Amino acid sequence: xxxxxxxxxxxxxxxxxxxxxxxxxxxxxxxxxxxxxxxxxxxxxxxxxxxxxxxxxxxxxxxxxxxxxxxxxxxxxxxxxxxxxxxxxxxxxxxxxxxxxxxxx
Amino acid sequence: xxxxxxxxxxxxxxxxxxxxxxxxxxxxxxxxxxxxxxxxxxxxxxxxxxxxxxxxxxxxxxxxxxxxxxxxxxxxxxxxxxxxxxxxxxxxxxxxxxxxxxxxxxxxxxxxxxxxxxxxxxxxxxxxxxxxxxxxxxxxxxxxxxxxxxxxxxxxxxxxxxxxxxxxxxxxxxxxxxxxxxxxxxxxxxxxxxxxxxxxxxxxxxxxxxxxxxxxxxxxxxxxxxxxxxxxxxxxxxxxxxxxxxxxxxxxxxxxxxxxxxxxxxxxxxxxxxxxxxxxxx
Numbered sequence: 229x230x231x232x233x234x235x236x237x238x239x240x241x242x243x244x245x246x247x248x249x250x251x252x253x254x255x256x257x258x259x260x261x262x263x264x265x266x267x268x269x270x271x272x273x274x275x276x277x278x279x280x281x282x283x284x285x286x287x288x289x290x291x292x293x294x295x296x297x298x299x300x301x302x303x304x305x306x307x308x309x310x311x312x313x314x315x316x317x318x319x320x321x322x323x324x325x326x327x328x329x330x331x332x333x
Numbered sequence: 334x335x336x337x338x339x340x341x342x343x344x345x346x347x348x349x350x351x352x353x354x355x356x357x358x359x360x361x362x363x364x365x366x367x368x369x370x371x372x373x374x375x376x377x378x379x380x381x382x383x384x385x386x387x388x389x390x391x392x393x394x395x396x397x398x399x400x401x402x403x404x405x406x407x408x409x410x411x412x413x414x415x416x417x418x419x420x421x422x423x424x425x426x427x428x429x430x431x432x433x434x435x436x437x438x439x440x441x442x443x444x445x446x447x448x449x450x451x452x453x454x455x456x457x458x459x460x461x462x463x464x465x466x467x468x469x470x471x472x473x474x475x476x477x478x479x480x481x482x483x484x485x486x487x488x489x490x491x492x493x494x495x496x497x498x499x500x501x502x503x504x505x506x507x508x509x510x511x512x513x514x515x516x517x518x519x520x521x522x523x524x525x526x527x528x529x530x531x532x533x534x535x536x537x538x539x540x541x542x543x544x545x546x547x548x549x550x551x552x553x554x555x556x557x558x559x560x561x562x563x564x565x566x567x568x569x570x571x572x573x574x575x576x577x578x579x580x581x582x583x584x585x586x587x588x589x590x591x592x593x594x595x596x597x598x599x600x601x602x603x604x605x606x607x608x609x610x611x612x613x614x615x
């Protein structure tokens with residue numbers, strides 16, 4: 229099973245829905261995902277159909293947080309499953325998002 | 334396309350060159366594996382009143398998991414376990430970087446919280462440049478007071494096996510961001526009192542995420558069962574039993590993540606620490 233990314237746009241908001249597995253075998257496809265954020269004010273990552281995420285996937289999320297700050301885009305997470313939520317909580321993803329959006333680095 | 338001796342020689346030479354490069358790369362990877370294995374599975378400290386043991390099994394030839402012990406001059410033992418983002422050679426390189434930072438920080442810091450704070454300070458810029466991070470759990474075991482003091486940088490909580498009962502639970506929660514996540518982090522500490530026959534099981538998530546041929550995961554429940562079943566054995570024996578349990582479950586299916594565990598087992602309370610000022614490396 230791989231990763232499918234569905235993109236949705238509504239005005240200045242772009243939603244990326246991650247379906248499947250976000251791990252070392254799929255995360256390299258995401259490098260270019262956030263290159264072009266022209267005209268985007270809000271970026272939403274929808275994890276409601278994410279089945280598995282490993283450390284490489286977490287690394288992508290952390291980089292996306294930093295990139296969103298550089299590009300002045302507001303990043304939000306939606307559709308958190310219990311397991312994904314637990315992982316984000318344990319490694320500190322929410323606190324990094326909060327810290328970057330509140331204070332920057 | 335045509336075939337003549339010139340083309341043939343070119344192809345043969347190219348194949349030979351590629352074969353030589355492959356062999357050379359394989360040899361270097363094996364050397365790197367040996368270096369990592371020796372650094373990871375180095376000397377295990379011995380001390381009165383308990384024992385520690387650790388092992389790591391990389392999913393690929395080399396891995397990004399890390400554990401270490403550091404004997405402090407006050408008789409305490411500092412334990413660290415960590416998981417570097419990614420797999421294989423890149424993760425292994427960062428693991429060596431992490432080891433250096435831990436050894437350096439352990440020497441100059443008072444407790445596990447300070448150690449993680451110093452490590453984040455030392456590694457943050459490099460890890461951000463490389464778009465990577467490492468989760469770490471660090472703990473000081475004090476045989477004199479029977480206190481385990483710990484701090485967490487984004488790692489899963491170790492399991493506390495209470496030897497006098499059939500209870501296994503996670504250590505009381507303490508939060509901290511992964512090393513490399515944000516700069517200027519200060520890691521808080523928490524402590525617990527351990528009793529005779531208690532065991533602390535530190536591990537990386539490769540254990541509970543190990544998969545069998547059906548795609549099922551080993552999960553925390555199976556780990557807890559394996560630990561309960563073998564809790565009265567020594568640290569090294571428990572470690573072997575857990576590994577056997579994982580192997581029986583996975584039935585030889587190649588794993589996606591490294592598997593690492595460290596055990597601290599308390600054998601007697603209120604140890605006479607007069608001999609502990611200079612713990613012995615065995």
